Amino acid sequence: MKYEKEINRRKTFAIISHPDAGKTTLTEKFLLFGGAIQVAGAVKSNKIKKHATSDFMEIERQRGISVATSVMTFEYNGFLINLLDTPGHKDFAEDTYRTLTAVDSVVLVVDSVNGVEEQTRRLMEVCRMRSTPVIVFINKLDRDGKNRFDLLEEIEKELNISLHPMTWPINSGKDFKGVYNLHDKSLRIFTANTKADEEDVIAISDLSNPVVDEKLGARDAATLRENVELVDGVYGELNVEDYLAGKVAPVFFGSAVNNFGVKEMLDTFIRIAPIPKDRETNKREISVDEDKFSGFVFKIHANLDPKHRDRIAFLRVCSGKFERNTYYHHVRLDKDVRFSNPYSFMARSKDVIEDAYPGDVVGLFDTGNFKIGDTLTEGEDLYFTGIPSFSPEIFKELVNKDPMKTKQLEKGISQLTDEGVAQLFTQFGGNKKIIGCVGDLQFEVIQYRLLHEYGAACEFRTLPFYKACWLTSKDPKKLEEFLRFKQQNSAEDKDGNPVYLAQSEWFLNTEIQNNPDIQFHFTSEVL
Ligand code: G4P
Numbered sequence: 288m289k290y291e292k293e294i295n296r297r298k299t300f301a302i303i304s305h306p307d308a309g310k311t312t313l314t315e316k317f318l319l320f321g322g323a324i325q326v327a328g329a330v331k332s333n334k335i336k337k338h339a340t341s342d343f344m345e346i347e348r349q350r351g352i353s354v355a356t357s358v359m360t361f362e363y364n365g366f367l368i369n370l371l372d373t374p375g376h377k378d379f380a381e382d383t384y385r386t387l388t389a390v391d392s393v394v395l396v397v398d399s400v401n402g403v404e405e406q407t408r409r410l411m412e413v414c415r416m417r418s419t420p421v422i423v424f425i426n427k428l429d430r431d432g433k434n435r436f437d438l439l440e441e442i443e444k445e446l447n448i449s450l451h452p453m454t455w456p457i458n459s460g461k462d463f464k465g466v467y468n469l470h471d472k473s474l475r476i477f478t479a480n481t482k483a484d485e486e487d488v489i490a491i492s493d494l495s496n497p498v499v500d501e502k503l504g505a506r507d508a509a510t511l512r513e514n515v516e517l518v519d520g521v522y523g524e525l526n527v528e529d530y531l532a533g534k535v536a537p538v539f540f541g542s543a544v545n546n547f548g549v550k551e552m553l554d555t556f557i558r559i560a561p562i563p564k565d566r567e568t569n570k571r572e573i574s575v576d577e578d579k580f581s582g583f584v585f586k587i588h589a590n591l592d593p594k595h596r597d598r599i600a601f602l603r604v605c606s607g608k609f610e611r612n613t614y615y616h617h618v619r620l621d622k623d624v625r626f627s628n629p630y631s632f633m634a635r636s637k638d639v640i641e642d643a644y645p646g647d648v649v650g651l652f653d654t655g656n657f658k659i660g661d662t663l664t665e666g667e668d669l670y671f672t673g674i675p676s677f678s679p680e681i682f683k684e685l686v687n688k689d690p691m692k693t694k695q696l697e698k699g700i701s702q703l704t705d706e707g708v709a710q711l712f713t714q715f716g717g718n719k720k721i722i723g724c725v726g727d728l729q730f731e732v733i734q735y736r737l738l739h740e741y742g743a744a745c746e747f748r749t750l751p752f753y754k755a756c757w758l759t760s761k762d763p764k765k766l767e768e769f770l771r772f773k774q775q776n777s778a779e780d781k782d783g784n785p786v787y788l789a790q791s792e793w794f795l796n797t798e799i800q801n802n803p804d805i806q807f808h809f810t811s812e813v814l
Contacts, residue, residue, distance in 0.1 A: 288576040290608060290644055297646035298560045299369040299603075301386055303414075304396035305404035309426040310373075312543040313396055314359070317370060319546070320553055321361025357588065357601065358648045360631065366557050369648055380406070380725050381677060382586065384413050385659060385707060388674045389585040389603040391561045391646065392420040394552070395536070396543070399425050399432030399459065403445040411446045417673065418533035420561055423450065424552055429479070429542040431460035439538065449535045451525050452518055454551055456540040457503060457511055464503055466540050466548050467494075467511060469518065470525070470555070476502055479545045527559050563646035566605050568662075570669040573606050575645045580607030580615065583671040584661045587653065587706040589736075598706065599630070599650045600657040605671065609643040615663040617656065618670055624663075626651050658705035675812035676780070678755045679710050679723025682788065683730060683747035692743045699741030700733075704781055709733055712755065712778035712786055715770055721778055721788070722747070723755055752776075752788040754795060756807040765804045773798075784811065 288294075302317075304310040359370045371390055373383040387393065393414055397403065414421055425438065432438070439450050457464040457477075465477040474489045491499060494515060500508040529535040537555060541548020565574045573581055586601040602609075609615075614623040630650035631640035643649045651657070662670040687696050700720065704711040709729055712721040724730055730747050737743045757780070760766040766785065770777045776788045787807065789795035799807050 289578050291576060293644040294575055294646065295562055296365060297367050297369065297563055297644065298392070298557070299371065299390050299563065299646040299648070300392045300394060300556075300560060301371040301373050301383075301390045302394045302396060303373055303383065303387075303407075303410045305398070305401070305406040308396045308398040308401070308404070308407075309424075309543040310396050313394070313424060313426070313549065314370065314372070316543055316546045316549045317368075317553060318359060318361055320550065321363045321368065357586070358650075360647075363553065364557055367646075369646060371648065379729070380409060381679075381707065383410060384677060385585050385674065387413050387417065387419065389583075389601070389648065390419070391563055392422070394422045394424055394556070396424050396426050397438075397442060399427050399435075399438060399540075400430050402433055402438055402441050408445060411448070415447065415533065420531050420533050421448065421536040422530075422552065422556060422560070423536050423538040424543070424548075425456075425538060425540045426543050428456050428459045428463050428466075428540050428548070429477075429545060435459075435540070442538075448533075449529075450538045451522050451530075451535050452540075453525065453537045453555060454539050454541070454548060455511070455514055455518055456548075457507055462507075463542070464507060466551065467515060468551055469515065474499065474502065475548070475551070477542075477545075477547055479547075525559075530559060531561055563605075567672050568669040569672055570667075573669075573671075575606055577606040579665040579667070580609050581605045581662065581664045581667070581669075581671075582609060582649070583663070583674065584651075584657050584659060585674060587657060587659060589703075589706055589740075598653045598655070598657075600653040600661075602649045602651055602663065604643050604645050604647045604649065606645055607665070609647070609649055611639070611641050616666045616668075618662045618664060618668055619658075620656065624656065628652060655702060655705075659707045672812065675810035676710060677725075678809050680725055680753070681727060681730070682712075682721055682723050682750040682752040682755070684750055685720040685722050686746050686748055688744040688746055692741075695741045696737060696743035696745060699737045699743050701781075703733055703736060708736075710755070711781050712788070714774075715777045715779065716774050721750060721752075750788075751790050753791055754789045754809070755780075756787045756789065756795065756809060757811050758785045758787055758805055758807060760805045762804050765802070769802060769805055780811065 302310050302314055357372050361368055371386050373386050397407065435456060443450050453470055454466040454468050456466050463477050465475050467474050472491060474491055489498060494512050503511065525537055526535065530537060539548055539552040543549060563575045565572050582602045582604040584600045584602050588599045611629055612625055612627055614625045617624050628639050631638050631643065660674045685700060687693055700711060703709065710723040712723060714721060734745060737745055758766060770785055773787065778786050778788060780786050787798065
């Protein structure tokens with residue numbers, strides 16, 4: 288295998304969480320360990336504090352200048368780690384879903400005070416769809432949180448995944464004393480703001496060692512022994528295969544802001560997290576160690592400066608070696624393209640790179656050639672599967688406010704939907720343009736960008752739909768009939784696939800029951 292050494296040292300993952308659980312803080316600690324940044328506070332939160340377009344645009348503008356924050360690459364213990372950033376705001380959940388298609392594993396941050404929150408639930412559904420291996424970090428142990436047994440039970444139940452504690456906390460809040468590492472049987476005493484290189488771990492081969500009482504006090508030492516016995520009895524050793532299959536999630540407790548319990552997790556991550564794997568395409572499985580290059584675009588980042596309309600397409604390398612200034616085959620457009628300035632993403636700076644290997648993410652300058660899901664190969668005609676569109680949740684009709692600018696509006700909406708900002712549906716017969724988004728904020732962003740980048744004024748008219756279902760049928764006649772009969776609720780997506788727009792769950796269920804020959808799908812993947 289030509290690139291075995293490079294593949295074996297790469298780990299590509301994302302940190303996901305409900306906003307405010309501590310994703311940004313944890314990211315920063317990882318980068319500190321990786322030596323990619325030197326001081327805390329260097330990673331800016333990409334969180335939208337207020338529900339305001341201006342706030343979002345400002346953040347996007349900053350990110351446009353420093354797209355480096357979208358992918359952070361650092362080295363740790365000989366491994367090259369690609370950490371993909373995901374937006375925290377729920378209105379941009381779809382962006383996060385797509386980023387999850389480009390990673391090999393995930394770290395999920397759960398706030399020990401708030402437990403499982405809405406956003407976490409959704410993100411985990413996507414991880415489960417793809418059987419992505421997950422490590423859980425239970426954060427903010429320095430605050431009075433939920434009882435940890437209850438919390439574990441809640442996470443297992445709500446997220447439908449089996450957990451496996453790897454560390455065990457001693458108290459929480461003001462009484463938080465540290466974590467016991469169940470795997471290597473060591474005790475780490477809590478100190479606030481632990482420095483990355485500080486070692487304050489006490490190795491104890493046996494919990495009955497009096498040093499435990501000395502460090503924790505007799506009462507907490509006794510509770511720890513009891514808990515550890517219980518936890519060991521229930522869970523035993525972690526089965527790494529179950530973790531890799533996405534069936535069991537190892538759990539760590541800590542406090543990200545104090546850099547506490549983070550190193551335990553990072554060291555385990557390095558040990559067990561998957562290296563880049565083989566990937567499915569519509570034709571065959573692409574083996575990660577094939578000599579020939581292949582990769583797909585999972586994200587497109589617009590440059591919001593109207594003077595520079597170029598965009599950056601994020602390409603995940605799946606096999607072979609990507610090289611600068613080499614022609615690759617753009618499968619959808621059936622043409623060969625090459626890139627003279629591909630970017631790699633080292634934290635906080637963009638560097639032109641010469642080559643990249645499976646697991647890496649490359650930033651490609653794009654003037655409108657790419658859309659999400661596009662595949663590049665060395666000539667083979669195939670595309671990667673598993674990059675679905677999900678049903679939007681809010682639907683609005685796009686109304687042109689300036690007939691003189693129709694062309695600009697059409698171009699603008701086409702490019703924005705290629706970027707994955709929203710989904711575009713066109714009603715059958717009526718030609719009505721319907722925009723589907725996950726959150727209201729996206730409509731504001733579209734309106735702002737259409738005006739500022741394309742000079743096209745538009746407004747939105749709310750439509751009474753709640754879900755879009757992609758339709759398939761073995762009987763094309765039945766499908767055609769259905770679409771004709773349900774014209775008010777039928778549309779085609781950007782690729783011309785038929786979609787049913789349901790007003791409510793009741794309507795949807797009724798149609799599903801009444802039309803056994805038609806399959807209703809909640810993602811576009813099936814097509
Ligand atoms: P996010 O990216 O998931 O949205 O969360 P982020 O890291 O921004 O953290 C959200 C808030 O929680 C921040 O406070 C952060 O300092 C705090 N935090 C993170 N880890 C811990 C922890 O272990 N313990 C405690 N007590 N707090 C933690 P903030 O006030 O919103 O922001 P900032 O002004 O402190 O930056």
